[in-house]
Amino acid sequence: MSVVPVIPFAIAVVLFVLAVLAAIWDLRYRRIPNWLVLTGLAAGFILNGVLDGLAGLRNAGIGMLVAFGIYVVFYLLHAMGAGDVKFMAATGALAGWHLWFQIFLVSVVLGAIAGVVVALSKGRLMRTLNNIGFIVSEIGHGRPPHLKREELDVKSEKGLRMPHGAAIGAGICVVIGWSWWMRV
Numbered sequence: 001m002s003v004v005p006v007i008p009f010a011i012a013v014v015l016f017v018l019a020v021l022a023a024i025w026d027l028r029y030r031r032i033p034n035w036l037v038l039t040g041l042a043a044g045f046i047l048n049g050v051l052d053g054l055a056g057l058r059n060a061g062i063g064m065l066v067a068f069g070i071y072v073v074f075y076l077l078h079a080m081g082a083g084d085v086k087f088m089a090a091t092g093a094l095a096g097w098h099l100w101f102q103i104f105l106v107s108v109v110l111g112a113i114a115g116v117v118v119a120l121s122k123g124r125l126m127r128t129l130n131n132i133g134f135i136v137s138e139i140g141h142g143r144p145p146h147l148k149r150e151e152l153d154v155k156s157e158k159g160l161r162m163p164h165g166a167a168i169g170a171g172i173c174v175v176i177g178w179s180w181w182m183r184v
Helices: 008-029 035-074 082-121 125-140 162-183
Strands: none
Touching: 008 035, 008 162, 035 082, 035 162, 082 125, 082 162
16 A cells, blocks of 8 residues: 555646646745635635545545644744645645645655755854744743744744745645656
8 A cells, every 4th residue: 555645637737736836926926826725725626526526525625624724823823924824725625634744744844955045045044943942942832932033923024034835836746746656
Protein backbone atom coordinates (compact mmCIF):
# COMPACT_ATOMS: atom_id res chain seq x y z
CA MET A 1 0.00 0.00 0.00
CA SER A 2 1.42 3.35 -1.04
CA VAL A 3 1.80 6.18 1.47
CA VAL A 4 1.33 8.68 -1.35
CA PRO A 5 -2.31 8.73 -2.47
CA VAL A 6 -3.20 8.62 -6.13
CA ILE A 7 -4.48 12.04 -7.11
CA PRO A 8 -7.22 11.95 -9.76
CA PHE A 9 -6.04 13.67 -12.93
CA ALA A 10 -8.74 16.39 -12.92
CA ILE A 11 -7.98 17.32 -9.31
CA ALA A 12 -4.23 17.31 -9.96
CA VAL A 13 -4.66 19.67 -12.92
CA VAL A 14 -6.86 22.11 -10.98
CA LEU A 15 -4.52 21.99 -7.95
CA PHE A 16 -1.52 22.65 -10.19
CA VAL A 17 -3.17 25.62 -11.93
CA LEU A 18 -4.35 27.01 -8.60
CA ALA A 19 -0.85 26.60 -7.14
CA VAL A 20 0.90 28.34 -10.01
CA LEU A 21 -1.56 31.23 -10.18
CA ALA A 22 -1.58 31.78 -6.41
CA ALA A 23 2.22 31.66 -6.22
CA ILE A 24 2.66 34.13 -9.07
CA TRP A 25 -0.03 36.44 -7.69
CA ASP A 26 1.43 36.33 -4.15
CA LEU A 27 4.98 36.93 -5.36
CA ARG A 28 3.91 39.84 -7.56
CA TYR A 29 1.16 41.54 -5.54
CA ARG A 30 1.63 40.10 -2.02
CA ARG A 31 -1.94 38.81 -1.93
CA ILE A 32 -4.04 35.92 -3.17
CA PRO A 33 -7.25 37.05 -4.88
CA ASN A 34 -10.67 35.91 -3.69
CA TRP A 35 -11.76 34.92 -7.21
CA LEU A 36 -8.94 32.36 -7.30
CA VAL A 37 -9.82 30.98 -3.87
CA LEU A 38 -13.54 30.76 -4.68
CA THR A 39 -12.75 28.99 -7.95
CA GLY A 40 -10.64 26.46 -6.04
CA LEU A 41 -13.34 25.92 -3.41
CA ALA A 42 -16.07 25.41 -6.03
CA ALA A 43 -13.86 23.10 -8.10
CA GLY A 44 -12.99 21.09 -5.00
CA PHE A 45 -16.59 20.37 -4.11
CA ILE A 46 -17.73 19.85 -7.71
CA LEU A 47 -14.87 17.54 -8.72
CA ASN A 48 -14.90 15.50 -5.52
CA GLY A 49 -18.70 15.21 -5.73
CA VAL A 50 -18.61 14.07 -9.35
CA LEU A 51 -15.72 11.66 -8.79
CA ASP A 52 -16.86 10.12 -5.51
CA GLY A 53 -20.45 11.20 -4.76
CA LEU A 54 -21.36 11.96 -1.16
CA ALA A 55 -18.07 10.53 0.10
CA GLY A 56 -16.26 12.98 -2.18
CA LEU A 57 -18.32 15.90 -0.89
CA ARG A 58 -17.57 14.84 2.69
CA ASN A 59 -13.85 14.55 1.82
CA ALA A 60 -13.88 18.06 0.32
CA GLY A 61 -15.71 19.49 3.33
CA ILE A 62 -13.42 17.88 5.89
CA GLY A 63 -10.35 18.93 3.90
CA MET A 64 -11.57 22.51 3.73
CA LEU A 65 -12.42 22.64 7.45
CA VAL A 66 -9.16 21.05 8.61
CA ALA A 67 -7.08 23.40 6.45
CA PHE A 68 -9.09 26.44 7.49
CA GLY A 69 -8.99 25.45 11.17
CA ILE A 70 -5.22 25.05 11.25
CA TYR A 71 -4.47 28.17 9.22
CA VAL A 72 -6.93 30.43 11.02
CA VAL A 73 -4.82 29.86 14.15
CA PHE A 74 -1.77 31.19 12.27
CA TYR A 75 -3.87 34.14 11.10
CA LEU A 76 -5.01 34.93 14.65
CA LEU A 77 -1.36 34.90 15.74
CA HIS A 78 -0.62 37.40 12.93
CA ALA A 79 1.72 34.86 11.32
CA MET A 80 -0.28 34.46 8.06
CA GLY A 81 -2.45 36.65 5.93
CA ALA A 82 -6.12 35.97 5.24
CA GLY A 83 -5.31 35.01 1.65
CA ASP A 84 -3.09 32.16 2.87
CA VAL A 85 -5.92 30.88 5.09
CA LYS A 86 -8.43 30.96 2.23
CA PHE A 87 -5.95 29.46 -0.25
CA MET A 88 -5.26 26.53 2.07
CA ALA A 89 -9.01 26.03 2.63
CA ALA A 90 -9.48 25.79 -1.16
CA THR A 91 -6.52 23.41 -1.36
CA GLY A 92 -8.12 21.26 1.35
CA ALA A 93 -11.43 21.20 -0.54
CA LEU A 94 -9.64 19.93 -3.63
CA ALA A 95 -7.18 17.57 -1.97
CA GLY A 96 -9.11 16.25 1.01
CA TRP A 97 -7.57 16.29 4.46
CA HIS A 98 -5.12 13.37 4.02
CA LEU A 99 -3.49 14.80 0.93
CA TRP A 100 -3.82 18.35 2.31
CA PHE A 101 -1.78 17.36 5.34
CA GLN A 102 1.04 16.16 3.05
CA ILE A 103 0.86 19.45 1.14
CA PHE A 104 0.95 21.32 4.46
CA LEU A 105 4.08 19.49 5.66
CA VAL A 106 5.94 19.96 2.37
CA SER A 107 4.91 23.65 2.25
CA VAL A 108 6.20 24.20 5.79
CA VAL A 109 9.57 22.64 4.94
CA LEU A 110 9.89 24.60 1.67
CA GLY A 111 8.79 27.80 3.42
CA ALA A 112 11.35 27.26 6.18
CA ILE A 113 14.13 26.72 3.64
CA ALA A 114 13.09 29.84 1.73
CA GLY A 115 12.91 31.76 5.03
CA VAL A 116 16.47 30.79 5.93
CA VAL A 117 17.66 31.84 2.48
CA VAL A 118 15.86 35.21 2.79
CA ALA A 119 17.21 35.74 6.33
CA LEU A 120 20.74 34.92 5.20
CA SER A 121 20.48 37.23 2.18
CA LYS A 122 19.32 40.09 4.43
CA GLY A 123 21.96 39.40 7.10
CA ARG A 124 19.25 38.61 9.65
CA LEU A 125 19.71 34.91 10.34
CA MET A 126 20.62 35.24 14.04
CA ARG A 127 17.81 37.73 14.63
CA THR A 128 15.37 35.39 12.88
CA LEU A 129 16.49 32.41 14.97
CA ASN A 130 16.11 34.54 18.11
CA ASN A 131 12.60 35.48 16.99
CA ILE A 132 11.71 31.81 16.50
CA GLY A 133 12.73 31.09 20.09
CA PHE A 134 10.71 34.08 21.26
CA ILE A 135 7.66 32.95 19.29
CA VAL A 136 7.81 29.45 20.79
CA SER A 137 8.21 30.90 24.30
CA GLU A 138 5.33 33.37 23.94
CA ILE A 139 2.96 30.80 22.46
CA GLY A 140 3.98 28.36 25.19
CA HIS A 141 2.87 30.97 27.72
CA GLY A 142 -0.38 31.62 25.83
CA ARG A 143 0.62 35.07 24.59
CA PRO A 144 0.53 36.32 20.99
CA PRO A 145 4.17 37.06 20.02
CA HIS A 146 3.34 40.06 17.81
CA LEU A 147 2.14 42.07 20.82
CA LYS A 148 5.67 42.40 22.22
CA ARG A 149 7.60 42.48 18.96
CA GLU A 150 5.96 44.40 16.13
CA GLU A 151 8.25 42.80 13.54
CA LEU A 152 6.50 39.46 14.19
CA ASP A 153 3.22 40.77 12.81
CA VAL A 154 2.80 39.60 9.20
CA LYS A 155 1.49 43.06 8.31
CA SER A 156 4.43 44.97 9.80
CA GLU A 157 6.90 46.64 7.46
CA LYS A 158 9.60 46.02 10.11
CA GLY A 159 9.40 42.27 9.70
CA LEU A 160 11.19 39.98 7.31
CA ARG A 161 8.24 39.02 5.15
CA MET A 162 7.89 36.26 2.62
CA PRO A 163 4.91 35.38 0.40
CA HIS A 164 3.68 32.12 1.93
CA GLY A 165 1.40 31.50 -1.05
CA ALA A 166 4.51 30.73 -3.09
CA ALA A 167 5.63 28.10 -0.56
CA ILE A 168 2.14 26.57 -0.58
CA GLY A 169 2.15 26.53 -4.38
CA ALA A 170 5.55 24.85 -4.44
CA GLY A 171 4.35 22.33 -1.87
CA ILE A 172 1.34 21.48 -4.01
CA CYS A 173 3.54 20.98 -7.08
CA VAL A 174 5.99 18.74 -5.17
CA VAL A 175 3.20 16.55 -3.76
CA ILE A 176 1.50 16.24 -7.15
CA GLY A 177 4.83 15.44 -8.83
CA TRP A 178 5.69 12.89 -6.17
CA SER A 179 2.26 11.26 -6.47
CA TRP A 180 2.53 10.95 -10.23
CA TRP A 181 6.15 9.82 -10.13
CA MET A 182 5.26 7.05 -7.64
CA ARG A 183 2.68 5.73 -10.12
CA VAL A 184 5.33 4.94 -12.70
